[in-house]
Amino acid sequence: MEAELTTLETATTEAEWLHEFLMDLPVVEKPIPTILMNCAIKPSKDNAKSSRHVKRWLKSVRKLINSGVISVTYIQTDKNLADPFTKGLSRNVIEGASREMGMRPI
Structure with a gap:
């Protein structure tokens, strides 16, 4: 905290x-x-x-x-785009946050 x-x-x-x-x-x-x-x-x-x-x-x-x-x-955690940078999350959550940030797979 x-x-x-x-x-x-x-x-x-x-x-x-x-x-x-x-x-x-x-x-x-x-x-x-x-x-x-x-x-x-x-x-x-x-x-x-x-x-x-x-x-x-x-x-x-x-x-x-x-x-x-x-x-x-x-x-909410599932809407927080900073969460992938602060803790380990499931692949689905990280991929969803990446899409929301405008990131695309290479």
């Missing part, structure tokens, strides 16, 4: 910068969607008992969620 939270914090920092940049341009103001695995959503929305650095990451993520800079969206 710590790896997901580290990635979440990094992505939200980038989203905050992008949000500030886009505010200077004449575009529609919407929260930047952040797509997460289920294990990273619960601690970011609720208060979790964690170590100090994880609490710091969660605090910055919660701040951006509450200010409307980002929104948190749950993606």
Whole structure:
């Protein structure tokens, strides 16, 4: 779970910068969607008992969620295109994710 939270914090920092940049341009103001695995959503929305650095990451993520800079969206495992890169999955799931990413067999 710590790896997901580290990635979440990094992505939200980038989203905050992008949000500030886009505010200077004449575009529609919407929260930047952040797509997460289920294990990273619960601690970011609720208060979790964690170590100090994880609490710091969660605090910055919660701040951006509450200010409307980002929104948190749950993606089911079978729809999560990042899963083949993070864990061993069945061949069917990997082939399906590869098709969704636009990859074709050689």
